[in-house]
Amino acid sequence: SKCDFEANSCGWFEAISGDHFDWIWNSRSNLSAEFEQQAPPWDHTHRTAQGHFMFILKKSRSLSQVAKLQSPTFSQAGPGCTLSFWFYNYGLSVGAAELQLHVENSSDPTVLWRVLYNQGNQWSQATIQLGRLTQPFHLSLDKVSLGIYDGVSAIDDIRFENCTLPLPAESCEEPDFFWCLHTKACIEKLLLCDLVDDCGDHTDEANCVPELQCNFENGICNWEQDTEDDFDWTRKHGPTPTLNTGPMKDHTWGTAKGHYLYIESSEPQVFQNRAALLSPVLNATDADGCTFRFYYHMFGKHIYRLAIYQRVWSNTRGQLLWQIFGNQGNRWTRTRLSISSRRPFQILVEASVGDGFTGDIAIDDLSFMDCTLYPVDLPTPPEMSAPVTLPPHNCTDSEFVCRSSGHCVEKIQNCDFRYDCPDQSDEAFCVCSFEKGSLCEWYQPIPENLIRDSNTFRWGLGNGTSIHHGERNHRPSVDHTINTTDGWYLYADSSNGKFGDMADILTPVISRMGPKCTLVFWTHMNGATVGSLQVLSKKDNVTSKLWAQSGQQGAQWKRVEVFLGVQSHIQIVLRAKRGVSYMGDVAVDDISFQDCSPLLSPDRKCTAQEFTCANRHCIAKDKLCDFVNDCADNSDESPFICSTSSGHCDFEFDLCSWEQEQDDDFDWNLKASSIPAAGTEPAADHTFRNSSGHYIFIKSLFPQQPMRAARISSPVISRRSKNCKIIFHYHMYGSGIGALTLSQVSISNQTKVLLNLTVEQGNFWQRKEISLSGDEDFQLKFEGRVGEGHHGDIALDDIVLTKSCLPSHWSMKEEPAAPLPTGPCPHGYRECQNGKCYKPEQSCNFVDDCGDYTDEDECGTSCTFEKGWCGWQNSLAENFDWVLGVGSHQSLRPPKDHTLGNKYGHFLYLEATPVGLQGEEAHLKSAVWQESSAACTISFWYFISAKATGSIQILIK
Known part of the structure; x- marks a missing residue:
């Protein structure tokens, strides 16, 4: 069963003598200097020059030289028999070698393995599947010289494994085993009638139903080529036409004379073309179902997919029972599938072409156990339900x-x-629980030609009673509504479609929503290859992403909240995206819209404690300027009302009056949701509820490390503030979440923790309102701390300090009792270039207080860009930036500037490069001007090239 060649050649010998090109048993140390370069420097067994092996010794330059290393003759081999050995094939002209199988009474050998040319100055291992061989056989390792052989060819450590037949047993009384008639071996009953002689006397293959077996030796039996696929399976013996893919022999006989079916992945086939084979119509013989056995071969660089489906309706694909992707090695592999069905069914074997010509997939020895043939064709699928009368x-x-x-x-x-x-x-029918198997008036926008195509990735209704064994690990066994197997839910079935396919289901058009409207539902996303789920809003064929979740979330229902707010004439879209395989369905249940009633027309005047909206509705005054459209016309969020609110920030352009701390470990990041996220960041901001809105967050990915912290601080708040509150929205989601802390720090550096959150809070924005008070002026600090994992980002948005929070004249960066600094200007003043002094509030007020424009220089009040940016700067909120440049005839920018009128003059421009993708924005910010007169105007010159498709806007913040 194994040979390391240390004692002798173990019966292996050179079969062709006299041509001076022979396999020789020896060691490197025993060779003369003349021939030692033709042998490896050491053997594989002991890694020494004294270790033995077989190698080719060449003593002639004849053109007809063949070296054939032949094994002893073996009487037979068991079904699991494999051969492994270590080979050495090194040198510029070493040539190819191949292992051949020679079966008694067969004139043509079968090539089992082939190595082409130089494999490097090393020992390499080969493993070959022999399988069941019922006739005596021997092997040979052949190499042809062709007169130009120059290299090292050797073999060592040959091993045969699992090659014996099962041993005789005195009895075989266990119910799941079969006692072979002549060999008296005891084998599993699941091996009966599977077209393999497991007993060694063929009695396990006696008394079988031929119609339930097919080895393709005489055609495709009672199986049929599907007419709804892209091309057909091909019957073949010997190797497939393309090198390095497909089998070299069949599974039934284990030789090149035996037949099998395969898909040819070369032209004219293209990526993902499908070939499907249909079984006869069958019935299970009892309630336990029946069994399908088959062998597959998937070898090659471009192997894609083999799948097994079970269908109970004609002209459909049915339910996916099993599938496998990618290169599985140069061997036949057995698979057994249990089939449970109360109806007649068919099995569909489908192979898909990969992205290249080395992607041949083969099948052989298909058999059924405990099934019976059903003499009637499958019925057609039921028609779609009739429309409402x-x-x-x-x-x-x-x-x-x-x-x-x-x-x-x-x-x-x-x-x-x-x-x-x-x-x-x-x-x-606007809201749906999906009970009684109804979709209400929700619908899927599927093209008409795909409506009856069962291969389409789509949403469907299901419950626990419809789950087959292949779905148990990734479909819910119970619904959320009534928590039973009979309860219904909506799910996107990943048995169908391909990686990246999307399925949408839409509500009817919702005419109006109120300011507090929130979508609430439950999700189930379990399985090794779950894709993603998104919630979008759709209006006038424009969609905006509101929420997203991707990857495995565990085998339980989880609650989701998505704030919708005031909307009109929109649809809500649930979009599922398929993962890389069938092992991951997305399911939803109990969808509800909470607090969505639109505001009623008022029938009274607003009280003194209420704010009168522009549409005459009344809201509480503490709801002003909280980034929520409580009035339903946004008049409670008007800039004219909210612009004076200290600490009021939506992070659309910058951090407003909040500042990054200098003594922390890293900074908070300003981000738009449209920038790809790592999976735990919000899909939309809180302000605009879409992917273009901004928020700040801390990353949990490298280079950040656990327990590192980032802090931002507010303006200083006066102790005289009464009824002062902070309102903010936070998002803390992910298994590796760290901590979010809000602290109140007095000017004497006394710290009071107002909030400390340390666990995941859910994949949605949450609102928090905290009352503030203190005996000293104070500052607020948000601290985000990195957790232990890479999935745990923390985000903040829409921070509000209510109008009753009064600003302080102190700065936390200054010590209030410190003496005035030395110098020409008193404490709190800034120095002009001419030596005069000015107050900070005199900067950027359009008045030359210094007399030399020092106080207005970096305000951007007047700028030709010839000496730089003049205080204008790119916003951190966007990745697409303005650039300072000069004229050019080689791009779409202006050939000359406006100031000097030549190519040397400077201007700011946006380059039309891949960096600026469609829909991205670049924000150019001025300094903060203190105030302006009623007659104040701004003028500038702009250039838009003929091929440009973007736009320019001016905003006042």
Whole structure:
């Protein structure tokens, strides 16, 4: 069973003598200097020059030289038999070698293995599957010289494993085993009638039903080529036409004379073309189901996918039972699948072409156990449900028909979260629990040609009773509503489609939503290759991402909140994206819209404690300037009301009056959700609820390390503030979350912790409101601390200090009792270049207080860009930046500037490069001007090239 060649050649010998090109048993140390360069420097067994091996010794330059190392003759080999050895094939003209199988009474050998040319100055291992061989056989390792051989060829440490047949047993009484008639071996009953002689006397293959087996020796039996695929399986014997892919022999006989089916991955086939083979229609013989056995061969660099489906309707693909991707090695592999079905069914074997010609996939020895043939074809799929029948009515196209009474209401009242029909049917199908297997009026925008294509990745209704064994680890066994296997839920079935496919399901058009409207639902995302789930809003064919989740989240239902706020005439979209394989379905249940009723028209005047909105609605004054559209017309968030709020920041351009601390470990990052995230950052900001809005966050990825902290600090707040509050929104999601701390620090450096969050808070924005007070002026500090893992980002957005929070004249950066600094200007003043002094508030007020414009120099009040940026700067909120440059005829920018009118003059420009992708923004910010007159105007010159498609806007912040 094994040979290390230390004692002798173990019966292996040179079969062709007399041509002076022979396999020789020896060691490197025993060779003369004339021949030692033709042998490896050491053997494989002991790694010494004294160790023995077989190698080729050449003593002639004849053109007809062949070295054939032949094994002893073996009587037979068991089903699991494999051969392994170590070989040496080194040198510029060493040539190829191949291992051949010679079966008694067969004239043509079968090539089992081949090595091409130089493999490096090293020992390499080869493993070859021999499998069941019922006739005597021997092996040979052949090499042809062709007169130009120059190199080292050797073999060592040959080993045969699992090559014996099962030993005889005195009895075989266990119910799941079979006692072989003549050899008296005891084998599993699952090996019966599988087209393999496991007993060694063929009695395990006696009394079988031929119609339930196919070895492809005489065609494809009662299997059929599918007519709905892209091309057909090919019947073949010997190797496939392309090198380095496909089998060299079949599985039934283990020789090149045996037949198998394979897919040819070369032209005209293209990536993901499918070939499908259909079994006869079958029935399970009992309630335990039946078994399907087969052998597959998937060898090659460009192998893609082999899949097994079970279908109960004709013209469909059915449910995915099993699939495998990629190169599985140059061997036949057995697979056994249990099939459970109360209806007649068919098995569909489907192979898909990879992205290259070395992607041949083969199958052989297909068999069924405990199944019976069913003589009738499968039925066609049931038709789609009929549309709702409306009662008699006189409603116009602009009105909604109440389902029971036929009353008419305005369409804007349909799906507005208020009951207007007597039977409440105007709101009946807008929200859906999916019980009773109904989608309500939610729908999927699937092209007509794909509606009946079962291969399409799509949403469907399911429950625990419809799960087959291949889905148990990635589909919910119970729903969330009633927590039973009978309860229904919505899921995107990853059995169908391919990696990256997306499935959308949409609500009916929702006419209106109120300011507090929140979407709440439960998700189940489990499995090794779960894709992602997104929530989007759609209006006028424009979609905005509101929420996203990707990857495995565990085998339980999880609650999700998505704030929607005031919206009109929109649809909510649930978008599932398929992962790399079938092992990961996305499921949702119990979708609800909470607090979504639009505001009622007021029938009274607002009180003194309320704010009167522009639309005459009344809201509490403490809801002003909190980045929530409480009025439903945004008048409570008007810049004219909110611009004077200290610490008020939505992070759209910068950190506003908040500042990064200097004594922490790193800084908070300003980010737009449109920039790709690591998976735990918000999909949308809180301000605008879309992916273009900004927020600040701390990264948990490298180079950050656990327990490192980033801090931002507020302006100093006066101790005289009464009813002062901070309102902010935070997002803390991920398994490796760190900590978010809000502290109040007095001017005497006394710290009080107001909030400390240390665990995951959910994948949505949460609002927090905290009252503030102190005996001294104080400052607020947010600290984000990195956790132990890479999945735990912390984000902040929409921070508000209410209007009752009064600013202090102190700066925490200054010691209030410190003496005045020495110099020409008193404490708190700045020095002009001419030696005069000015106050900070005199900077950027459009007045030359210094007399030499020092106080206005870096304000951007007047700038030709000939001496730099003049105080203008790019916003940290965007990755796409303005650049200072000069004219050029080689790009789309202006050939000359406006100031000097030549190519040497400077200007700011945006380059049309891949850095600036469609929809990205570049923000150019001025300094903060203190105030301006009523007649103040700004003028500038701009240039937009003929091919430009973007736009320029001026905003006041």
